[in-house]
Amino acid sequence: xxxxxxxxxxxxxxxxxxxxxxxxxxxxxxxxxxxxxxxxxxxxxxxxxxxxxxxxxxxxxxxxxxxxxxxxxxxxxxxxxxxxxxxxxxxxxxxxxxxxxxxxxxxxxxxxxxxxxxxxxxxxxxxxxxxxxxxxxxxxxxxxxxxxxxxxxxxxxxxxxxxxxxxxxxxxxxxxxxxxxxxxxxxxxxxxxxxxxxxxxxxxxxxxxxxxxxxxxxxxxxxxxxxxxxxxxxxxxxxxxxxxxxxxxxxxxxxxxxxxxxxxxxxxxxxxxxxxxxxxxxxxxxxxxxxxxxxxxxxxxxxxxxxxxxxxxxxxxxxxxxxxxxxxxxxxxxxxxxxxxxxxxxxxxxxxxxxxxxxxxxxxxxxxxxxxxxxxxxxxxxxxxxxxxxxxxxxxxxxxxxxxxxxxxxxxxxxxxxxxxxxxxx
Numbered sequence: 001x002x003x004x005x006x007x008x009x010x011x012x013x014x015x016x017x018x019x020x021x022x023x024x025x026x027x028x029x030x031x032x033x034x035x036x037x038x039x040x041x042x043x044x045x046x047x048x049x050x051x052x053x054x055x056x057x058x059x060x061x062x063x064x065x066x067x068x069x070x071x072x073x074x075x076x077x078x079x080x081x082x083x084x085x086x087x088x089x090x091x092x093x094x095x096x097x098x099x100x101x102x103x104x105x106x107x108x109x110x111x112x113x114x115x116x117x118x119x120x121x122x123x124x125x126x127x128x129x130x131x132x133x134x135x136x137x138x139x140x141x142x143x144x145x146x147x148x149x150x151x152x153x154x155x156x157x158x159x160x161x162x163x164x165x166x167x168x169x170x171x172x173x174x175x176x177x178x179x180x181x182x183x184x185x186x187x188x189x190x191x192x193x194x195x196x197x198x199x200x201x202x203x204x205x206x207x208x209x210x211x212x213x214x215x216x217x218x219x220x221x222x223x224x225x226x227x228x229x230x231x232x233x234x235x236x237x238x239x240x241x242x243x244x245x246x247x248x249x250x251x252x253x254x255x256x257x258x259x260x261x262x263x264x265x266x267x268x269x270x271x272x273x274x275x276x277x278x279x280x281x282x283x284x285x286x287x288x289x290x291x292x293x294x295x296x297x298x299x300x301x302x303x304x305x306x307x308x309x310x311x312x313x314x315x316x317x318x319x320x321x322x323x324x325x326x327x328x329x330x331x332x333x334x335x336x337x338x339x340x341x342x343x344x345x346x347x348x349x350x351x352x353x354x355x356x357x358x359x360x361x362x363x364x365x366x367x368x369x370x371x372x373x374x375x376x377x378x379x380x381x382x383x384x385x386x387x388x389x390x391x392x393x394x395x396x397x398x399x400x401x402x403x404x405x406x407x408x409x410x411x412x413x414x415x416x417x418x419x420x421x422x423x424x425x426x
Contacts, residue, residue: 018152023144023202030198031137032160034095037191039168039279040175041102041126043272044184045119046257047176048105051268053116057258057390061382063116064254065375066123070131072372078131079364080221083357086206087136087143088199094133095196101125102189109182131364138363142351143206151290151348159286159340169279173272181268225361232423234353235366237411238302238346241404242370245309247377248401249335252316252394254378259390264321274325278332285340293345297417301345306405308338313398317391335401349419 018024049055049063082090101122108114145153175184229235260266260274285305293301315331318324354362377397385393408414 018145018149018156021144021149023204024153026198026202027141027144028156028160030095030195031157032164033191033198034098034195035161035164036168036171037102037188039164040172040184040191041168041188042253043169043172043257043275044176044181044188045123047172047181047268047271048114048185049116049119050258050261051176051181052109052114053119055116057255057385057393058382059116060258061254061378061385063119063123064250065378065382066120067127067130068250068371068374068378069124070128071367072375074128075131075364075368075372076222076226079135079225079361082132082135082139082364083221083360085136087140088202088206090136091133091140092196092199094129094136095192095199097129098126099189099192099196101129102185102192105185106182114182131367134367135360135364138347138351139356139360140206142356142359144202144204147352150351151293151344154347154351155286155290155344159283161282161286163283167276169272169275171272173269173275176272177267177269221361225358225365228354228358228362229365233412234419235350235362237408237413239366239369241306241407242346242366243373244407245306245401245404246370247373247380248313248397248399248404249309249339250374250377251381251397251400252313254381255385255390255393258385259319259394263390264319264325266321274329275332277329279336281333281336281338282340283336285337286344288337289341289344292341298345298349298419299413299416302342302413302419303405303408305338305340305342305345306408308334309342310338310402310405312338313401316398317395331398345419353420353422 018028045063046060049060055063105114105119105122108118141153141157142150171187172181172184175181175187229239256275257271260271261268266274285308289301292304296304312331312334315334316328318327318331320327350363350366351359381393381397384396413419
């Protein structure tokens with residue numbers, strides 16, 4: 001495939017769009033299976049901690065924090081390294097490391113050696129691999145696709161990811177109900193192996209990294225990416241909003257399984273089903289994102305997405321057994337809708353707006369703050385839950401999330417219909 005340059009605005013697509021793009025289909029399939037596995041883990045790992053190891057609320061929250069802590073520890077150098085390395089091999093290695101990490105849990109359980117400490121190590125290891133994988137993935141997609149194809153590509157990947165938010169927790173709950181939570185992690189390991197196979201079959205050759213780029217100072221590369229984000233008014237406000245909203249999102253999600261099992265007395269199968277339903281709005285959002293952005297404008301679509309992500313969170317603390325489960329289901333649906341729309345529009349904007357040689361560093365610089373707040377939020381929610389009760393933790397975190405859309409009103413986005421195509425300086 002001949003890859004168009006970043007300045008090429010032509011977009012002659014074959015009939016069927018990206019469905020006829022072989023290498024994109026392989027990337028898409030690999031992400032689909034690994035996303036399902038990862039979302040099995042989001043329910044299965046806390047279930048293992050609670051049901052098998054009798055872990056407390058704070059310990060379960062720390063598990064969530066451990067999965068995201070690597071963004072704080074290695075995020076910035078990872079972005080600089082990814083800009084120096086071929087991306088597909090990085091992604092394959094990450095898949096294989098995750099497979100080994102998750103296979104270790106059922107093996108330890110079989111030998112009666114499983115501990116909370118091991119779960120923490122697995123969460124940290126998989127989280128570190130995720131830092132490199134997600135950064136490389138963001139930079140690799142523009143290698144496969146032309147600029148005009150990126151919105152469609154991001155929408156398809158986001159839709160698949162949000163489908164996995166529904167399927168993964170449901171599978172985890174079903175498997176946990178039938179064979180135990182530990183067995184669900186075997187599925188996760190298999191999905192990472194399948195993802196590696198799909199990636200290895202991609203034929204598109206990446207442009208070689210120039211030797212001059214490799215020889216530069218790592219600190220200088222990191223600083224250049226950070227400076228670009230801090231100085232740009234659009235990337236800066238999107239980064240702050242993402243960080244603030246992730247505090248609320250992760251905060252309530254970190255203790256949600258404990259809340260549903262110990263406060264509402266739900267069975268694991270119902271927990272997985274409810275979490276899946278709460279995530280279903282993301283499917284609709286991913287499918288609507290490009291249409292909404294085209295008709296309303298990309299900047300306005302981001303504001304609409306933020307409004308859907310925030311206030312509906314106030315419905316989640318109203319959860320109660322029976323028909324009262326409709327409140328978190330509706331709240332989660334609307335949140336998923338907003339998050340998916342925002343992710344698709346923001347992802348396509350960042351990939352086309354940022355100079356490609358900076359994309360890895362800019363992506364990880366934004367993720368550093370966006371994802372770096374996640375382990376802090378998880379620990380905070382766990383501490384509040386342990387001290388004042390898990391219900392109080394849910395209330396505090398959802399109230400915070402409801403206020404976060406106000407951040408986007410501070411920057412230039414509120415005055416525009418569409419986001420700019422390139423930085424003003426260029």
